[in-house]
Amino acid sequence: MRVRRVMGIETEFxxxxxxxxxxxxxxxxxxxxxxxxxxxGPGRALQSGAGWDYADETPLRDARGYxxxxxxxxxxxxxxxxxxxxxxxxLSNGARLYVDHAHPEYSSPEVLTPRQxxxxxxxxxxxxxxxxxxxxxxxxxxxxxxxxxxxxxxSYGTHENYLVPRQVPFLAIAAGLLPFxxxxxxxxxxxxxxxxxxxxxxxxxxxxxxxxxxxSIGLETTLKRPIVNTRDEPHATGEKHRRLHVIVGxxxxxxxxxxxxxxxxxxxxxxxxxxLAPELELADPVTAIREISHDPSLRHTVxxxxxxxxxxxxxxxxxxEAIEAHVGDAADADTREVLDLWDGxxxxxxxxxxxxxxxxxxxTKLAVLEGYRRxxxxxxxxxxxxxxxxxxxxxxPARGLAARMRASGRLTNLVTPDEVAAAVxxxxxxxxxxxxxxxxxxxxxxxxxxxxxxxxxxxATGQRGLRRVQxxxxxxxxxxxxxxxxxxxxxxxxxxxxxxxxxx
Amino acid sequence: MAGQEQKRPQRREDExxxxxxxxxxxxxxSDRTAExxxxxxxxDGVLETNAEEFVHGFVQKGGQ
Numbered sequence: 001m002r003v004r005r006v007m008g009i010e011t012e013f014x015x016x017x018x019x020x021x022x023x024x025x026x027x028x029x030x031x032x033x034x035x036x037x038x039x040x041g042p043g044r045a046l047q048s049g050a051g052w053d054y055a056d057e058t059p060l061r062d063a064r065g066y067x068x069x070x071x072x073x074x075x076x077x078x079x080x081x082x083x084x085x086x087x088x089x090x091l092s093n094g095a096r097l098y099v100d101h102a103h104p105e106y107s108s109p110e111v112l113t114p115r116q117x118x119x120x121x122x123x124x125x126x127x128x129x130x131x132x133x134x135x136x137x138x139x140x141x142x143x144x145x146x147x148x149x150x151x152x153x154x155s156y157g158t159h160e161n162y163l164v165p166r167q168v169p170f171l172a173i174a175a176g177l178l179p180f181x182x183x184x185x186x187x188x189x190x191x192x193x194x195x196x197x198x199x200x201x202x203x204x205x206x207x208x209x210x211x212x213x214x215x216s217i218g219l220e221t222t223l224k225r226p227i228v229n230t231r232d233e234p235h236a237t238g239e240k241h242r243r244l245h246v247i248v249g250x251x252x253x254x255x256x257x258x259x260x261x262x263x264x265x266x267x268x269x270x271x272x273x274x275x276l277a278p279e280l281e282l283a284d285p286v287t288a289i290r291e292i293s294h295d296p297s298l299r300h301t302v303x304x305x306x307x308x309x310x311x312x313x314x315x316x317x318x319x320x321e322a323i324e325a326h327v328g329d330a331a332d333a334d335t336r337e338v339l340d341l342w343d344g345x346x347x348x349x350x351x352x353x354x355x356x357x358x359x360x361x362x363x364t365k366l367a368v369l370e371g372y373r374r375x376x377x378x379x380x381x382x383x384x385x386x387x388x389x390x391x392x393x394x395x396x397p398a399r400g401l402a403a404r405m406r407a408s409g410r411l412t413n414l415v416t417p418d419e420v421a422a423a424v425x426x427x428x429x430x431x432x433x434x435x436x437x438x439x440x441x442x443x444x445x446x447x448x449x450x451x452x453x454x455x456x457x458x459x460a461t462g463q464r465g466l467r468r469v470q471x472x473x474x475x476x477x478x479x480x481x482x483x484x485x486x487x488x489x490x491x492x493x494x495x496x497x498x499x500x501x502x503x504x
Numbered sequence: 505m506a507g508q509e510q511k512r513p514q515r516r517e518d519e520x521x522x523x524x525x526x527x528x529x530x531x532x533x534s535d536r537t538a539e540x541x542x543x544x545x546x547x548d549g550v551l552e553t554n555a556e557e558f559v560h561g562f563v564q565k566g567g568q
Contacts, residue, residue: 012567021561102565151559156567221568247568354536368547371540387555390562399550410543 001270001326003263003335006163006431006474008110009121011251012103012156013128014145014393025102028142032104032131033087033097039134040127043441044425045089045097046450052088052098053451053468090450092425092441093123094433101222103156104128104144109433110452110474113334114263116428118255119415123423125395130424132396146251147393148208149192151199151386155212157221158251160262162244163236163474168273173244174217174228176277180268181227181248182289183315185210186298186353187345188261190250191362193369193380193389195294202381203294204369206362208250210293216285221247227285235452237472244269248289253393253402255414256341256359263338267323276326278318281305296366298349313350320346358412361402365392368401432477435469438486446492459492467496 015032017023037045088098094109106124111117128144135142149155164173189206193199197211205211209225218226231245246265252258271277281304282288288302292312301309310318320342327335341359348355349363354370356363369385372378378385394400397407405411427437432453439447439455448458448466456468471477489495552558 014562014564016562018561021563025565101567103567145562150562150564152563154564154566156564159568222566367536367540368543371537371544374537375541375544383555383559384551386559387552390559391550391552401547401550404547404550405543408546 001267001274001323001335002330002332003114003266003270003338004112004332005266005269006110006112007114007117007262007266008108008161009117009262010105010107010157010159010161011121011124011146012100012105012148012158013395014147014150014156015104016143016145018141018143026099029099029102029104030087031135031140032128032142032144033089033099035134035138035140036097036127036131037089039130040091043092043444045091046440046444046447048087048089052090052096053449053454053456090436090440090447091127092427092437093120093423094427094431094437094440095120095124096452097127101156104131109427109437110431111428111433112430114259114266114338115334115414117262118259119419119423120428121252121258122255122415122420126420127424129395143399144395145390145393146253146395147190147390148250149212151192151194151390153198155197155209155225157209157247158249159221160246160249160265162246162266162269164242164244164269165273166234166238166240166242168242170230170242172275172277173269173272174230175281176268176272177228177265178216178285179278179280179282179315180265180319181246182282182285182292182302183312183319184261184264185250185289185293186312186349187264187316187342187360188249188252188257189293189360189362190252190393191365191389193386199386202379204296204366204380205293206296207289207293209248210289213248213286213289221245227289236474241474250361251393252361253406254359254361254364254411256345256412257361259414260338260341260345263334264319264342267327267335267338268319271319271322271326274326276322278322280310280315280318296353296362298353313346316342316346358405358410364402364405364411365389368392429479429483431474432471434479435471435477435482435486442486443492443495457492457496459496469496469499 015028017028034048037048090096096107098105108120111120132142132144148158185207190208192205192208195201195203195205212225213227214224215226217228219230227248229245229247234241234243249261283303283305291300298313301311303309345356345359353363354367357367358364392401397403427433436450436455446457449456453472454468454470456466458466485498
């Protein structure tokens with residue numbers, strides 16, 4: 001077993017216009033998306049007038065995983081520039097940038113390793129910051145926050161996606177993940193000032209999302225949110241793949257926690273796929289996830305249906321041992337990295353969570369908050385602490401506390417600024433995101449729309465013949481797969497002519 | 505649990521030399537306090553001056 005898997009992460013950013021709490025969030029979100037698309041430079045993003053290809057998927061037969069078809073969909077609905085809610089762009093790094101509900105959302109390209117998740121998630125912060133700067137140059141002040149809660153009842157998501165073979169029964173996935181998701185937050189929670197959905201009780205808790213989880217398993221994502229989400233939208237060949245959509249996690253600003261969040265979950269999915277998930281069943285997962293979140297001392301224990309009681313670290317240790325037994329000595333470098341960080345973080349959490357400052361978001365935030373409490377004698381209901389919690393996640397290092405700590409070397413960086421800068425522009429090479437991103441940068445004016453599993457070309461401006469390349473296999477369309485062809489073709493018509501024929 | 509294994513040498517060191525154990529922890533604590541104080545001094549300058557108004561103005565629409 002190894003950690004490698006097709007994965008992605010989506011972040012809905014909080015946003016404000018300072019001094020104008022009644023500004024339309026939908027309008028501001030549209031401004032952010034369009035500011036990036038227009039300010040990023042040639043070949044970096046589809047203009048928002050192009051769009052997302054919402055057309056239904058069709059079965060495909062080509063052995064290479066591509067199918068050519070005349071597009072039948074009327075794409076006019078995607079070109080309405082006057083409606084900010086439809087602001088939508090596909091980027092040269094393979095990501096999607098759009099307005100989701102009332103938040104600008106960055107959906108990372110599909111990657112293969114937890115380290116790549118960190119790189120392309122950080123790229124999302126970076127390009128959002130570029131959009132903020134572009135707007136500021138035009139006199140529009142917008143602030144973006146990489147968090148998940150406003151403390152007044154609203155929560156917005158950071159969603160993880162994992163490709164899982166369709167043959168694995170969903171109930172096995174849910175049963176294997178539930179105790180893990182309840183415990184995982186101690187390694188990767190973002191920390192939050194305030195207890196309860198409306199922060200009605202003063203205090204500090206580990207997770208931003210725990211208080212908004214109201215069911216163990218379910219389809220909803222905006223109300224009655226479940227710990228295990230059942231959305232079944234594979235964005236790939238449905239008979240072969242499932243896209244596990246995870247909504248329980250927090251947005252991370254610490255690289256280590258972000259890598260652990262995705263890496264540990266991919267490994268637990270590996271256990272479940274092998275039928276080796278530990279037999280743990282919590283008596284009440286919804287209560288357990290909140291109680292664990294509310295106890296930063298990590299001493300709290302939760303009840304299992306068999307009568308045992310375990311702490312979050314106890315639960316994680318059971319999963320860790322099962323993974324160790326399954327991985328054996330065969331762990332590759334990416335898997336080893338996850339396991340080493342897991343061991344280091346849980347070992348330190350067991351001694352003193354504040355030892356994890358710089359690696360785990362909630363511990364880092366708590367160290368700062370406790371510093372203010374000690375120095376200035378603040379109680380947990382002091383608005384200064386709530387303000388620090390919000391300002392923590394402002395993506396602009398001019399104000400954002402985590403961003404400043406990263407800049408001054410107080411967060412453990414797993415990736416370099418150069419890697420992040422490159423990932424703003426370039427797609428990951430190992431998945432179909434590479435084809436998508438390369439089409440955006442090479443054929444910008446001729447890409448009319450795209451989606452996770454398609455790119456729609458308009459080969460000649462003004463002609464009605466839209467043509468769709470479908471990419472139902474997430475690992476096809478990689479650089480190894482199609483790079484030589486892309487380098488050899490004269491243009492879109494030539495590319496399409498080659499893709500239509502497997503002999504190409 | 506590999507996590508505990510990784511930390512065990514450090515613990516053994518503490519157990520083998522009981523007298524310095526407490527002062528070492530103490531020293532680590534005060535180092536950390538000094539470090540945090542440096543950080544607080546640094547971020548004091550960027551913190552919102554009117555915390556109450558800032559918190560009050562941070563209102564988001566729900567998302568997914």
